[in-house]
Amino acid sequence: MPPPSIDVPSGPHSVEAFVRGYENDRLLRGFRCPKCGTLTATWGLACSRCGTAPLEEATLNGRGTIVAGTIVQVASDEFVNDAPYAYVLVELEGGGRLSGWIPQVRDAAEIAPGTPVRFAPSYKPGVQFERVLPSSTTASER
Amino acid sequence: MREVWVVGAASNRYGKLAETAREAATRVAAEAIRDAGLEPKQIGHTFVANCFGLTEHQAHVGPLINNGLGIPEVPSVTLESACSSSSAALHEAFVHVAGGFADAALVVGAERLGHLDTMSATGYFAYAADYPFETKNGATFPGLYATLADAYRHAYRTTPEMFGAIAVKNHANAARNPHAHFQKEISMQTYLDSPMIASPLRLYDCCPFSDGAAAMVVAAPDAFPRPANEPLVVRASVRTGAVTALQDRSDLLGLPSTQRAGKEAFRRAGLEPRRIDFLEVHDCFTIAEALALEDLGFFPRGSAARESLEGTTARDGRLPVNPSGGLKAKGHPVSATGAGQVVEVFEQVNGRAPGREVPRTGTALTHNVGATGGSCTVHIFSRR
Numbered sequence: 001m002p003p004p005s006i007d008v009p010s011g012p013h014s015v016e017a018f019v020r021g022y023e024n025d026r027l028l029r030g031f032r033c034p035k036c037g038t039l040t041a042t043w044g045l046a047c048s049r050c051g052t053a054p055l056e057e058a059t060l061n062g063r064g065t066i067v068a069g070t071i072v073q074v075a076s077d078e079f080v081n082d083a084p085y086a087y088v089l090v091e092l093e094g095g096g097r098l099s100g101w102i103p104q105v106r107d108a109a110e111i112a113p114g115t116p117v118r119f120a121p122s123y124k125p126g127v128q129f130e131r132v133l134p135s136s137t138t139a140s141e142r
Numbered sequence: 143m144r145e146v147w148v149v150g151a152a153s154n155r156y157g158k159l160a161e162t163a164r165e166a167a168t169r170v171a172a173e174a175i176r177d178a179g180l181e182p183k184q185i186g187h188t189f190v191a192n193c194f195g196l197t198e199h200q201a202h203v204g205p206l207i208n209n210g211l212g213i214p215e216v217p218s219v220t221l222e223s224a225c226s227s228s229s230a231a232l233h234e235a236f237v238h239v240a241g242g243f244a245d246a247a248l249v250v251g252a253e254r255l256g257h258l259d260t261m262s263a264t265g266y267f268a269y270a271a272d273y274p275f276e277t278k279n280g281a282t283f284p285g286l287y288a289t290l291a292d293a294y295r296h297a298y299r300t301t302p303e304m305f306g307a308i309a310v311k312n313h314a315n316a317a318r319n320p321h322a323h324f325q326k327e328i329s330m331q332t333y334l335d336s337p338m339i340a341s342p343l344r345l346y347d348c349c350p351f352s353d354g355a356a357a358m359v360v361a362a363p364d365a366f367p368r369p370a371n372e373p374l375v376v377r378a379s380v381r382t383g384a385v386t387a388l389q390d391r392s393d394l395l396g397l398p399s400t401q402r403a404g405k406e407a408f409r410r411a412g413l414e415p416r417r418i419d420f421l422e423v424h425d426c427f428t429i430a431e432a433l434a435l436e437d438l439g440f441f442p443r444g445s446a447a448r449e450s451l452e453g454t455t456a457r458d459g460r461l462p463v464n465p466s467g468g469l470k471a472k473g474h475p476v477s478a479t480g481a482g483q484v485v486e487v488f489e490q491v492n493g494r495a496p497g498r499e500v501p502r503t504g505t506a507l508t509h510n511v512g513a514t515g516g517s518c519t520v521h522i523f524s525r526r
Contacts, residue, residue, distance in 0.1 A: 042390050043274070072288075078265065089394075097390070099387070101280030
C-alpha cells in the first residue's frame with residue numbers, strides 16, 4: 001500500500017481529556033502551535049491562526065485577567081440553578097485565552113476588564129474561575 | 143456564470159406558529175412559487191434551511207416539503223448554518239442556477255421553537271456555539287454577544303442610549319411590517335427600564351425566539367426572461383467562515399467573517415458601500431447591528447451606535463438599516479431569518495412595503511451571521 005499523500009496529524013489529547021483534566025486533575029490542557037506559538041484550549045488538529053499541524057501538548061496557566069464578560073441572568077438548562085453568574089473571557093498569564101464562569105457574581109463592576117482571576121477547580125461543570133482579591137484567602141487556598 | 147434573479151418571494155407572520163415548520167415551509171414555498179408566476183414542476187432544486195427540526199422529531203424535511211408541493215421527484219437538501227441557514231441556502235441556490243445546474247431553484251427557511259420553554263430554547267441556541275469550550279463553560283447566546291458588547295462599551299465609552307436607539311428604531315419599523323413578530327413601538331424609557339438578560343444587554347437589546355417561514359424563487363433570466371415581478375438581480379453572493387470561539391479571536395470589536403464577506407461582496411458587485419440604498423443586517427442583539435455596520439464599511443469603528451442615536455439609520459435617514467424591523471423586532475426564526483431579509487428587499491423593490499418604504503431602492507445589501515460569526519453571508523442586489 002502506498003504511503004498516504006498527506007500528513008494526517010493526531011491530536012495530542014481529546015476533548016474528553018481536556019474536560020477530565022480540569023474536572024479531576026486540576027489541569028488546564030491546551031495546544032501550542034510550533035510555528036506561530038499560538039496557545040489555545042480549543043480542540044483541533046491544526047492551528048486556527050496559521051494552519052500548522054501537528055500541534056504540541058501544552059499546559060495553560062490558570063492565572064490571568066478578564067478581557068470581557070457578562071453577568072448572565074437568563075441561563076440555559078445546564079446553569080439554571082446558578083444564575084445570576086459571570087461568564088468571562090480570560091487572558092492567561094503566559095499566553096492563550098480561555099472562557100469560564102464565576103459563581104455568585106451579580107455586579108458587572110466586579111468583572112471589569114483587567115480584573116485578576118484564577119482557575120478554580122470545582123465539582124460543578126465547566127471551567128470555573130474565581131476572582132483574586134487582594135489580601136484575602138480564597139476558597140481553594142483554605 | 144449566468145446572471146441570477148430573485149423572481150418571487152413570500153413570508154408568513156413571525157411569532158408563534160400553530161403549525162409545524164414543515165407545514166409553514168410548504169405553505170410559504172407554494173406562495174413564493176405562485177408569486178414568481180411559475181408552476182412547482184418548473185423548480186429544478188429545492189434548498190431548505192431548518193436547524194431545530196429535531197425538536198419537532200423531524201429531520202430530512204426537504205423531501206417532505208417537495209412532496210407537499212406535488213414535486214416529490216425534485217431533489218432537495220436540508221442544510222444548517224445556525225442563524226445564517228437560509229442565506230446559506232440562497233447561496234447554494236445561486237451557485238446551482240449560476241452554474242447551469244438548474245434554471246430555477248426554491249429557497250425556503252423555516253423554524254419552530256415556540257413549543258419549547260425559554261430555558262430549553264436558550265439551551266438549543268447555545269448549542270450553535272462551541273459546546274465544550276464555550277457553552278459548557280457557561281455561555282449562552284445572549285451571553286456571548288454581551289461579551290462583545292462589554293468589549294465595545296469599554297473600548298468606545300458608549301452609553302446605553304446608543305444601543306437603545308437601535309432597539310427603538312427597529313421596533314418602529316416592525317410596527318409597520320405585517321410579517322413582524324413585534325408590531326409595536328417602544329420608547330427609550332421602556333428600553334432603559336427593561337431587565338438585564340446578560341449585562342450590558344437588556345431585554346430590549348435581544349431578538350425574540352420566533353417561529354416563522356420565508357421563501358423565494360431564484361431563476362436564470364435566460365431561461366425565464368419575463369418575470370412576474372420586478373426581479374432582484376443578485377450582484378454578489380458571498381459566504382465566509384471564521385474561528386468560532388470568541389476566546390480564540392484576537393479582536394472582539396468586530397466579526398472577521400463579516401469583514402471579509404463584505405469586502406468580497408463589494409468587489410464582486412463592483413460597488414462601494416456608499417452606493418447601497420438600504421440594508422437588512424443581522425441584529426440578533428443591538429450590538430450586532432452596530433458591529434455589522436462597522437464591519438461592512440458603512441461607518442468607522444466605534445461610531446455606528448452613535449450614528450443610530452443621531453437617526454442616520456432610520457427609515458428616512460441617510461442609510462436606512464433594517465426597515466423590516468430586523469431580527470430585533472421583526473423576529474428571529476433562526477432558519478427563516480436570512481430568507482426573510484431578502485423578502486423585505488423584494489417587497490421594498492416591488493412597492494409591497496406600504497407604510498415602511500425606504501426612499502431609494504436601487505441597490506440593497508443583506509447580511510446574515512451564523513451564531514457569533516463562525517459563518518457569514520452577504521448578498522448585494524440591484525434592480526435590472
